[in-house]
Amino acid sequence: MAEVGVLGAGTMGTGIAQIAALGGYETRLYDPDPAAAEGAAIRLGEALAKGLQHARWTELEAEEALDRVATTNEFGELAECELLIEAAPERVELKRDLFARVAAICAPDAVLATNTSSLRVADIAAGIPHPERVLGMHFFNPPALMKLVEVVATDRSSEVALAATEEVALRMGRTPIRAKDSPGFVANRLARPFALESLRMLGDGLAEAERIDRIVRLGGGFRMGPFQLIDLIGLDVNLEIARSFFDQGGEPERWRPSPIQERLVAEGKLGRKSGEGYYRYGEGVERELDPELGILAPTLDPEKLERIDPVATAVLSRLFAQIANETAFALEEGIASPADMDTAMQLGLNWPSGPLSLAEKIGAGPAVELLERLESEQGGAYAQAPLLRFAAERGETLRDTQL
Known part of the structure; x- marks a missing residue:
């Protein structure tokens, strides 16, 4: 050409x-x-x-x-x-x-x-x-x-x-x-849990938005926390994306738009562009800088995460488990190769590690165990992908497992 x-x-x-x-x-x-x-x-x-x-x-x-x-x-x-x-x-x-x-x-x-x-x-x-x-x-x-x-x-x-x-x-x-x-192709599809699971944790009262963001940055190694990112994109834009995924995907429960997001958008709290979203913006509003804790992130080491926040292990375990689950669904559907999935998230969205690497941090077995408990408590948003369950049964990683 x-x-x-x-x-x-x-x-x-x-x-x-x-x-x-x-x-x-x-x-x-x-x-x-x-x-x-x-x-x-x-x-x-x-x-x-x-x-x-x-x-x-x-x-x-x-x-x-x-x-x-x-x-x-x-x-x-x-x-x-x-x-x-x-x-x-x-x-x-x-x-x-x-x-x-x-x-x-x-x-x-x-x-x-x-x-x-x-x-x-x-x-x-x-x-x-x-x-x-x-x-x-x-x-x-x-x-x-x-x-x-x-x-x-x-x-x-x-x-x-x-x-x-x-x-x-x-x-x-x-x-x-x-x-x-398919909906969202690779990067935007695999990023679904980053926002949606964070919103569920906020709704459950596990931690406030600012604490979740801090945990995700310091323990997860992400450049921005999920609520910072949503505020930057715009809550209305993020909600429209969530609705589109939900509709195109056949309304899977794990992709259901968050009622928290629906309420804030209805109130006109759209993030940075409106002056308020999950954070407030404007003169006199200051943000604390993250401390240097010497933690090599991403990690699920409870001893290290305790230095960040008492609920850091719970937050990152849920986030990594849902990332592993979405990755397993995507692998089943053949949306991309495992290597391309990791490349997509690191180059396209600046993740610290690819989704398969994050899945390996928690492991298929612990991920399924956590998701089963959450499903029994909260319902279908935590239903496990067959490939993830299969990997757990065989003691394998998603990278090595095939149905």
């Missing part, structure tokens, strides 16, 4: 165009709004200049990349592109319409890739000629900095198209992983 087209000149589209150009591709950045296309060209120049200041590339590389990008609001100028990456708002009809228009002017083997993070790729591909060339190419925000790309295969995506897309991702300096066309 020599020429890449990007449809949509917003933050994601502009970032994707930047790394495509830096990867050596002639790049067409399309937006129907001339002002948006013009603004993207300005932002792209500024981003390349900033990267030069931080020595991310040389002056020559920045100049050549800028020369490779042509912004346009003329759809016909995409006709020669061999890979077209759609980065439009998350509406199936809009994305499908863009692909239909592209299919009418491009070669029949031009690869059509959607950057969707929440929609089924097969739904976007419906009715598009040559559906074997339609796939997902999910970048993480901001694409110029985040190194992961999920290459998402529908039941009809061809190996030729998938392999070509992975090659493009590598030339862009990204790490591609293969993902099945």
